[in-house]
Amino acid sequence: MYSLRAMDKILVSACLLGRPVRYDGRAKTLHHGLLKSWQEEGRVVPLCPEVAAGFATPRAPAEIEAGRSGPDILTGNARVLEDGGDDVTAGFRRGAEIALQTARNNGCRFALLTDGSPSCGSTFIYSGAFDGTARTGQGVVAALLSNDGIAVFAEDQIDALAAALATATEGR
């Protein structure tokens, strides 16, 4: 048996935890026994990077411009645009930096993030044309956390996250 101190913490998108912080003012609650257990064990570190960066809720939908992805934002080669055309790249980068700092401050080596988001998406994001078309790619937060060696999982990969946590625990 390991102590709580030795348990791996997990940075979790706040909207998965039922917090109504999405651009449309809603949550995207993940009802899963594993997530509930991790909350009860004190492993979960909740964060909405966009709200932490100062964006209002609700807010205009935003997407990474067509053909680009989170890593391009980090290198300054792409923008995040609202559906009205406003450039919100700086705020999204700020949210990612807050997420990384929060993960470091709490010793999180794992993250469970909402897929599809221009911040939290890890396997897919949207086209950049606000037409509802998904494409392979990472959001800005997922890209920055991954660069720092934090293992990022989407909500439908929660079983893989549990396996990675078990492996990390066994390795101690």
Ligand code: SF4
């Ligand atoms: S930024 Fe992440 S945590 Fe916040 S609403 Fe979007 S997907 Fe959820």
